[in-house]
Amino acid sequence: MMLERLIPLAFVGIWSTGFIAARLVAPWTDPLTFLCYRFLLSALVFALIAQAVGARWPSGRAAWTRALVVGILLQSLYLGGVFWAVNRGLPAGVAALVVGLQPLATTLFASSMLDERPDARQWLGVLIGLIGTMLVLLPGLHTDLGEIDPMPLVAVLIAMLSITLGTIWQKRTTPGSDLRTNAAVQFIGAFVVTLPVALMTENLRFESNWQSWTGLLWSVFGLSVGAISLLLVMIRRGSVSSVASLFYLVPPVVALLSWLLFDETLGALQIGGMLLAACGVGLASRQVSSSR
Numbered sequence: 001m002m003l004e005r006l007i008p009l010a011f012v013g014i015w016s017t018g019f020i021a022a023r024l025v026a027p028w029t030d031p032l033t034f035l036c037y038r039f040l041l042s043a044l045v046f047a048l049i050a051q052a053v054g055a056r057w058p059s060g061r062a063a064w065t066r067a068l069v070v071g072i073l074l075q076s077l078y079l080g081g082v083f084w085a086v087n088r089g090l091p092a093g094v095a096a097l098v099v100g101l102q103p104l105a106t107t108l109f110a111s112s113m114l115d116e117r118p119d120a121r122q123w124l125g126v127l128i129g130l131i132g133t134m135l136v137l138l139p140g141l142h143t144d145l146g147e148i149d150p151m152p153l154v155a156v157l158i159a160m161l162s163i164t165l166g167t168i169w170q171k172r173t174t175p176g177s178d179l180r181t182n183a184a185v186q187f188i189g190a191f192v193v194t195l196p197v198a199l200m201t202e203n204l205r206f207e208s209n210w211q212s213w214t215g216l217l218w219s220v221f222g223l224s225v226g227a228i229s230l231l232l233v234m235i236r237r238g239s240v241s242s243v244a245s246l247f248y249l250v251p252p253v254v255a256l257l258s259w260l261l262f263d264e265t266l267g268a269l270q271i272g273g274m275l276l277a278a279c280g281v282g283l284a285s286r287q288v289s290s291s292r
Helices: 002-025 031-053 061-087 092-099 102-113 120-140 150-173 179-201 210-237 240-262 268-284
Strands: none
Touching (some): 002 240, 031 061, 031 210, 061 092, 102 150, 102 240, 120 240, 120 268, 150 240, 179 210, 240 268
């Protein structure tokens, strides 16, 4: 029971470091090229783990297709869309605000696609969490929205919808699959889709230094193997609305890490937003294992 309660906290903590890792490697590697390395190595690591424990691979074309689709949505379109949009000049604060709509979108879609029926308490938690997240991000948003290029904005909107639909599709289509082999197939799908785009739009730059390799290794073992595994476990055990609400805690944790590591400001508005986001998650995410 204690371990199950720690899983959501561990997920938020690890997932939040992804933004720190992206900041670390940004000057040294092209974004989609970096993701290709991450997806390929992650697929290899999960495949080796599956081989070592004798895990069962998806059986039949339909099972492989379902896992590939989840990987394309959760990894390629989500991460690729956000990285591409920010690389094309979309302010990180705007990207974070759009991605911050994901728990709300997940709750809306889950009501019809999964027949989940969030109660008033959960809806209140989702809305409070959204307000808290916006307060955390607001001080860093120094942008005239009228000057934003619409294409990167569309890309990050597609990214937000992709992780929303990927979460729901994972819950709906892979209830009995092995998480290790399923994750390996997902990363294969993400790599196959991302590589051609990287080849067409980037110079495949990856400078070999400690920043690039530290960011890559952490992205593979910490984020892909660690955080994604925890996410898949939580999706399987709980409602997708409850799991999605945990993403409201990511901007507060990122703001705290940036304050600790990069001496960024942390004002009263952000602290208030953190408390609101935490309260919202507390209301929206009942026990992640409650709907097993």
